[in-house]
Amino acid sequence: MTRHDLGVTATQAKRPSVEAQERLTQVGLRPTRQRIALIGILFAKGDRHVTAEMLYEEATSAQIRVSLATVYNTLHQFTNAGLLRQIAVDSSKTYFDTNPSFHNHFFIEDKNELIDIPPTNALVGAVPIPPEGYEIDRIDIIVRLRKKRR
Amino acid sequence: MTRHDLGVTATQAKRPSVEAQERLTQVGLRPTRQRIALIGILFAKGDRHVTAEMLYEEATSAQIRVSLATVYNTLHQFTNAGLLRQIAVDSSKTYFDTNPSFHNHFFIEDKNELIDIPPTNALVGAVPIPPEGYEIDRIDIIVRLRKKRR
DNA sequence: ATTTGTGCAAATCGTTTGCATCTGA
DNA sequence: TCAGATGCAAACGATTTGCACAAAT
Numbered sequence: 001m002t003r004h005d006l007g008v009t010a011t012q013a014k015r016p017s018v019e020a021q022e023r024l025t026q027v028g029l030r031p032t033r034q035r036i037a038l039i040g041i042l043f044a045k046g047d048r049h050v051t052a053e054m055l056y057e058e059a060t061s062a063q064i065r066v067s068l069a070t071v072y073n074t075l076h077q078f079t080n081a082g083l084l085r086q087i088a089v090d091s092s093k094t095y096f097d098t099n100p101s102f103h104n105h106f107f108i109e110d111k112n113e114l115i116d117i118p119p120t121n122a123l124v125g126a127v128p129i130p131p132e133g134y135e136i137d138r139i140d141i142i143v144r145l146r147k148k149r150r
Numbered sequence: 151m152t153r154h155d156l157g158v159t160a161t162q163a164k165r166p167s168v169e170a171q172e173r174l175t176q177v178g179l180r181p182t183r184q185r186i187a188l189i190g191i192l193f194a195k196g197d198r199h200v201t202a203e204m205l206y207e208e209a210t211s212a213q214i215r216v217s218l219a220t221v222y223n224t225l226h227q228f229t230n231a232g233l234l235r236q237i238a239v240d241s242s243k244t245y246f247d248t249n250p251s252f253h254n255h256f257f258i259e260d261k262n263e264l265i266d267i268p269p270t271n272a273l274v275g276a277v278p279i280p281p282e283g284y285e286i287d288r289i290d291i292i293v294r295l296r297k298k299r300r
Numbered sequence: 301a302t303t304t305g306t307g308c309a310a311a312t313c314g315t316t317t318g319c320a321t322c323t324g325a
Numbered sequence: 326t327c328a329g330a331t332g333c334a335a336a337c338g339a340t341t342t343g344c345a346c347a348a349a350t
Binding site: 180181182183201202203218219222223242243244 | 338339340341342348349350
Binding site: 030031032033051052053068069072073092093094 | 313314315316317323324325
């Protein structure tokens with residue numbers, strides 16, 4: 001079980017999960033009803049790439065009462081806590097990745113979909129040396145894909 | 151002289167440039183007053199990373215009458231024509247790079263500044279294989295920098 | 301003369317904020 | 326009890342759009 005996999009199934013998402021509660025407490029966030037529910041949805045099924053709107057829709061249709069503003073707050077709190085990673089694909093929507101460890105992404109332009117690049121297929125290289133006084137915060141690599149024209 | 155360097159100096163930017171006109175015609179855009187002026191500003195001094203707002207300010211203070219909407223239009227037209235490259239650093243502002251050829255960027259987080267990674271310092275590696283039916287449009291690599299803490 | 305571009309203001313859209321109310325420790 | 330969290334609606338900021346007018350071919 002990886003660090004970001006809480007082992008919560010989709011059906012469990014609605015019920016308070018002990019694991020989710022512990023996880024929240026660990027990172028210094030109060031285990032509220034909304035946060036427990038959201039953490040449940042986010043980590044229920046493997047790695048995901050969600051927008052605030054997507055998560056909000058999903059929570060709402062799962063009978064979880066939560067406001068969009070709280071979804072935004074929660075996503076940022078989880079990101080600061082290291083549970084999520086933020087990804088900038090374009091200047092409109094912001095995506096959040098449930099796998100915070102370093103890896104790269106394919107972005108399928110005609111579907112606005114973000115998928116992990118399998119590690120066996122990864123783009124790796126020398127890490128550049130930052131200018132004096134700065135250090136690397138993180139490296140974002142996005143490989144943009146378009147439909148192959150034949 | 152590189153392909154994207156028109157050799158136009160800052161002082162020439164205000165006067166219609168034959169080179170700018172030719173360049174526009176080449177890519178199928180009518181050489182209008184605004185487009186000639188903007189192309190002049192953009193390529194006057196080496197590689198740059200501008201936002202629509204930045205370019206608009208610069209044009210305005212150089213006595214060039216142009217609307218912000220036209221700046222947006224023009225930036226997109228130039229991008230489609232291959233004169234510029236669009237860079238997504240975060241989900242607020244959109245940056246345009248006057249060097250459309252492949253290279254990577256440092257993003258200085260505390261200054262919201264984008265700079266080229268010198269080629270000698272570049273991050274290169276194996277190019278990942280896209281999923282079936284897709285091909286690589288482009289690869290965006292952004293190395294985010296924060297002030298070194300001592 | 302016809303097509304294309306421009307400017308303005310209003311509209312859009314994702315995201316943030318202010319503030320009253322609620323909740324968890 | 327009471328700091329911290331939530332919900333709502335209003336505010337925001339970057340970008341886009343509709344449309345009348347202007348400029349280029």
